[in-house]
Amino acid sequence: MASDNKAGVMNPLQALEQRLQQHGDAVAFVQPLGGGELREYTWKDVDDEARRIAAYLHAQGMEKGDHVALVSKNCAEWIITDVAIWMAGGVSVPLYPTLVAETVRQIMEHSESKFLFVGKLDDWDMMKAGVPDGVKQIALSLAPEDALNAFPKWSDIIRETAPLTEVNTPDMADLATIVYTSGTTGMPKGVMHDFQGLSIVGEKMIKVYNLEPNERMISYLPLSHVAERVAVEIAVLYVGNKIFFAESLDTFGEDIKRAQPTVFFAVPRIWSKFYQKASEAVPPKKLNTLLKIPFLNKIIKKKVLGAMGLDECRIALSGAAALSPDIITWFKKLGLEILEVYGMTENLAWSHTTEEGDQQIGWVGTPNDGVECRIGDGGEIMVRSLGNMKGYYKQPEKTAEDLTEDGWLHTGDVGEIDAKGRLRITGRVKEIFKTEKGKYVAPAPIENRIVTLPGLELACVIGQGMPQPIALLNITPEEQEKLSNGAEKEHFTKELEKLLAQVNEQLDPHERMSTLVVCKEAWTVENNMITPTLKLKRNEIEKHYADGIAQWGKTRGVVWEA
Template sequence: MDNKAAVMSPLKALEQRCEKQGQSVAMVQPMGGGELQDYTWARINDEARKMAAYLQSQGVQKGDHVALVSKNCAEWIIADLSIWMAGAVSVPLYPTLVAETVRQIMEHSESKFLFVGKLDDWDIMKEGVPEGVKRVAFTLAPRDALNDFPNWGDIIRDTAPIEQVAEPAMEDIATIIYTSGTTGMPKGVMHDFQSFSIVGEKMIKVYNLTPEERMISYLPLSHVAERVAVEIAQLYVGGKIFFAESLETFGEDIKRAQPTVFFAVPRIWSKFYQKASEAVPPKKLNKLLKIPFLNKVIKKKVLGAMGLDQCRIALSGAAALSPDIITWFKKLDLEILEVYGMTENLAWSHTTEEGDQKIGWVGTPNDGVECRIGDGGEILVRSLGNMKGYYKQPDKTAEDLTEDGWLHTGDVGEIDEKGRLRITGRVKEIFKTEKGKYVAPAPIENRLSTQPGLELSCVIGQGMGQPIALLNITPEEQEKLSKGSEKEHFTKELEALLTRVNHELDPHERMTTLVVCKDAWTVENNLITPTLKLKRNEIEKRYADDIPKWAKTKGVVWEA
């Protein structure tokens, strides 16, 4: 594969955007209280150049590591650009990390500087920042950060822009992205400018993106998928990014954005489906859609209630999406296309093309990507977006990345006659029951996820006679149950769910029990990752004393 094709760096792409669309609004930032602030391309470039000059004045040199921790906002992206302009390497941190993990990452990455932005829990993070690290507070940073550190607005006002932005070499490291990891210390994935440049230019061609696109940025920019699909895509094509203000305002935020391109993880699509199903049950919707003069009106109304009536490209990734949900949205003329990628290949692996959807499959290899099935059914990918390696972990790099460029994904799958890929599980998640039969939990959890009222499910069964599923229910369902009258009804719904899902499974996969756990699984209690993936080992450890008892029961059990 030719990895040395002539490409345009993200900084050169920004320069091009300014030449072509300098006065066009590129970002819309909610400031609180209904106030919105527009950022033109010219403003983005000006603030990035000023912040780059400030970084250099504070001693940041070429190749230094600069961390940033914030929820999504305009200054997150501008800070990323300023780090590159200063010749440094950006190290994004998830905005939900605890102090211990903040310290682990900052010390491991040797970050010398930190941008502190829009955060809900800065108090539980700040003790993790090593002494001596210089800091800057974004405009929307918590009050104590604004009081303690130099402020973004003051720096922009008082600093002259960097005179000369050096074009980075393609082999220079652009970023170190620490994986959220379901076990142990996060790994620092290194990507160079070559990867960003190639993926940026190729990505916009997959769905024929135009400068008229609108996107809403709400999944963490510290995660590779959002960073590539939002920040990098916009640099190479233009378009407008709307930022979400908060979880509570998300419904209004998305309606304001009216995105033409929308990427979500299965949990988000599931929430859309569940809320819409509560308003218009699937059977009723099917009847309404059969009425000719109501058909288009109903479709527009249902999608409009989600803010998706202008969406032309709907994508899902990070985990398998329930076939029921895909089929339901398809009836509304919104085709959710599943995609596949990971931090280690800059999310550049497989894409389902419009009109070529095969439900349960994640599409064909992207341009410049090769895929094959290795030992034990493991998916191997050789991609133009593949990482340079793990920072300070040469042994782990050699384990996951072969000398000739094949990445061990850790996923198990198969390839059909058209080259489409289906992921059937994770190598380390597949367990063996006491009968010696192997079970992949993810597809079963995927089937359970369509049930209204369920937030997450974790199927376990290592060494057990049959699998069981531990369930987490939504806050809304918790509130209903607290009133006392709903528990019996919900139990019956779960019993029906157990029967229905088991009917779709092979005998050795069938669950004996659904256990409703009383406490929520959160990032804070270390049961899910910042990207909402289950920490299976931690979940099993938490319920270890009760699991043997639950494994001997049948039906629906409520944790005492």
């Protein structure tokens, strides 16, 4: 399979061809089908089904360069669909599986997508009204019942369509995908990535982590987000390892134990949940005592990590936001070094990585191979690499704002670089606020210290123009249940008071919080308080609580929203 390969690397379709030659009969994907049933896909199955779907797209009139959208939770057919779109010469446009109809319409119309693959979804009814008229829809095997009844079905297409024999041979400069950012504000932007970026990141990633075909991974974070797309889909095409898919949130514990991942990527919220659950079973002080007993040390470590399904994990990664130092230290005592990584949609998540043995807590490592980094005006982090986007689709003015003519990307993050070239992120340009005393506060590091308390889900520190910052809190559903008991609420309030004092001790005087406010309503993607990648929508949260904030800023201690 030839292509304009100036970079001297394989494109993702060539990588698939290599997987076929080297591991054709090996299992690539393990897909739960419900009720304990599993389906295993070999690399031959992946290639065959992708070719049949590609042939079907051609039969439906798809032409080279057409945009094809895909909305589904993670499943084997998500990746096969993506590959099929490339085989047919198309550009894939992933949509988050939690979008409301209005956002579906915005993205579908803006991207000019002519087809939509509909897959595994929790609330298709919420989304389907947003699909523009004239878009041809196809149902994946795990699609909702009404989609399976209304659209051509995957199983029928596979059975009735001969595989495409001559697949597309993309040039490196060809557009491969448009990834719409989850966006903490406003209309999502369509980030354009070409085959060169995917190819270079695919090949370089193997070397950073010494990935081998015997690795196991679990796919559960949205594949529509660039981090999971690169860490799972692109990695598996270039390595040939095995991917296990999670069935649901309820079965995640069993899913991860089935996978026994050797490589595990999570966002801080997931690591925090692991830590909180384990701390409820074995409080940190008790764990420290047990780990000091020589003959118990190894047994305890294996047991605690085994309860999470991570006892076989050799590479543990955390990204998307800073992880609490307390959580990193706790896992390190168990023998699991969580390596923080840094990247964003606009650079294919290819920016910085913490190398094993070179961890400096609070820093996200050194630039990846081929990545340059510098600190620009106002302390803004800027990066340049072949993983950088081609630009924002149909937004040349916005592209010019974020991407310089000589290829430097404005990240919007503020940070510093140490003598070893390691990067520390201290906040977002637009998130840093100024109190009434004229002092600047970066909220994210404070929030990371707060959410280490078991029972807390999320924290949002605010304080623009206020005497001192305050923190709005969300508690976990499990903790919410306990709080119907008056004694439990009193105990939790005391724990929060202790937490407030402990965190404030570690902060500069102008950063210290006057109040912790426990909010009644859960912050979810559906009520627009967080993004599909679990980041806070600060503007929305502040707007929602505007009336209360003015009052809470005058109080001290712990307040429960009435």
